[in-house]
Amino acid sequence: MTEKLTAAEHAEKIEPLLAQGWTLVDGREAIYKKFVFTNFVEAFGFMTRAAIHAEKLNHHPEWSNVYKTVEVTLTTHDADGLSALDAQLGAIMDKLAGG
Amino acid sequence: MTEKLTAAEHAEKIEPLLAQGWTLVDGREAIYKKFVFTNFVEAFGFMTRAAIHAEKLNHHPEWSNVYKTVEVTLTTHDADGLSALDAQLGAIMDKLAGG
Structure with missing residues (x-):
């Protein structure tokens, strides 16, 4: 079971992401972010690299791709909220x- | 410009897909289909192989992935409808x- 972030941890770990467009x-x-690349190969290349990290973390995104755009939503189902992952x-x- | 399928072409090319779960x-x-795999590696492996074919065809899906599930929508923006691609x-x- 992954622990949900406390308010203090949220401020420490999530707020820096909000400053980066999440x-x-x-x-x-x-949390959600839309990434826009120059073309499909760049977008899917990003997804491929991120997929390997996600699998290593055993923490997977909800994400979609339309040509050069990748939309990502991150949450922790186990924690019913946001976790350090x-x-x-x-x-x-x-x-x-x-x- | 990719041509939209005629009614006869639709029957010939799309109906077989509808019989396969699209x-x-x-x-x-x-057209839409939900693919379910055994885990994330299988799901993303499918996406990776499909991505290479999509790029070769220069025809890209709208698709999303959540863990072992991949949802795909295919359409041809150029043709404002379904094409042979x-x-x-x-x-x-x-x-x-x-x-």
């Missing part, structure tokens, strides 16, 4: 996307 | 998924 999702304890995967994705 | 999307000229990519995806 947003809190209405009606869910989740969401913060970790979000930061990895930002790094992979060069953001 | 459905017509309400309110759009598009949708039928081709759909059939490739079925083959890749072992369906």
Whole structure:
């Protein structure tokens, strides 16, 4: 069972992501970001690299792709909210996307 | 510009996909299928193989992934409807998924 972030941990771990373009999702304890690349190969290349990290973390995104755009939602079903894994995967994705 | 399928072509190319679990999307000229795999690696492996075919065809899906599930919508924006490329990519995806 992954622990949900406390308010203090939320401030420490999630707020830096909100400063990088992630947003809190209405009606869910989740964060969302839209990544836009130059073409499909770049977008899917990002997904492939992120997928390997996600599998290593055993923490997987909800995500969609339309051509050069990748929309990502992160939440922790086990914790019924945001956990440290969401913060970790979000930061990895930002790094992979060069953001 | 990719040509939209005629009614006869639709019957020939799209109806076989409908028999394989694809459905017509309400309110759009598009087809949809939900693929379910055994785990994330299988689901994303399918996406990776399909992505390479999509890029070769220069015809890309709208798709989303949540853990072991991949939901795919195919349409041809250029044609404002379904084209032979949708039928081709759909059939490739079925083959890749072992369906």
